Ligand SMILES: O=P(O)(O)OC[C@H]1O[C@H](OP(=O)(O)OP(=O)(O)O)[C@H](O)[C@@H]1O
């Protein structure tokens with residue numbers, strides 16, 4: 001079995017997803033701009049036990065789902081891992097100009113800047129239950145834009161699942177009551 005960075009002994013209790021996120025997340029002050037405390041999940045993704053445990057936690061709190069939507073770009077990695085565990089496919093909700101052909105687009109506001117997300121509606125079966133997966137909820141603008149895109153495409157948003165929620169920014173309110181779960185709050 002591949003080594004992991006958690007330090008768990010062979011007979012010790014398995015660490016929870018929240019513990020692994022706490023231990024492994026890289027915290028960087030003033031990135032990408034001054035004033036932002038950046039929480040970087042790449043060490044969690046690089047650890048085999050943490051990736052499996054966290055991906056499993058993302059899908060655990062939601063009912064039956066038909067598809068997972070991963071949000072570019074960090075949500076792609078988690079969304080694909082979660083989709084394999086859930087036995088579903090994965091949709092790519094992308095930044096502008098990346099998807100060819102007929103697309104839907106939604107503009108939104110970030111903790112630092114503004115942005116747009118795009119989706120291929122042809123990949124979304126009408127009435128399918130889609131779980132939106134991303135690494136982090138800050139203002140909630142990204143996840144809310146993804147939900148609006150999926151609903152315009154004819155999907156039912158089964159929920160929004162993120163690894164980290166920055167509670168002071170109250171991003172949940174942007175989700176307007178859609179089911180929401182998080183692995184760790186800061
Ligand atoms: O809740 P919000 O305020 O919308 O912010 C959260 C979003 O910001 C980050 O993505 P970013 O746009 O920086 O893209 P990246 O994943 O490509 O780095 C993060 O991965 C979330 O998608």
Ligand SMILES: Nc1ncnc2[nH]cnc12
Nearest residue numbers: 037038039040111136138
């Ligand atoms: N503080 C933060 N850390 C990591 N990703 C983010 N996306 C938006 N805010 C963020």
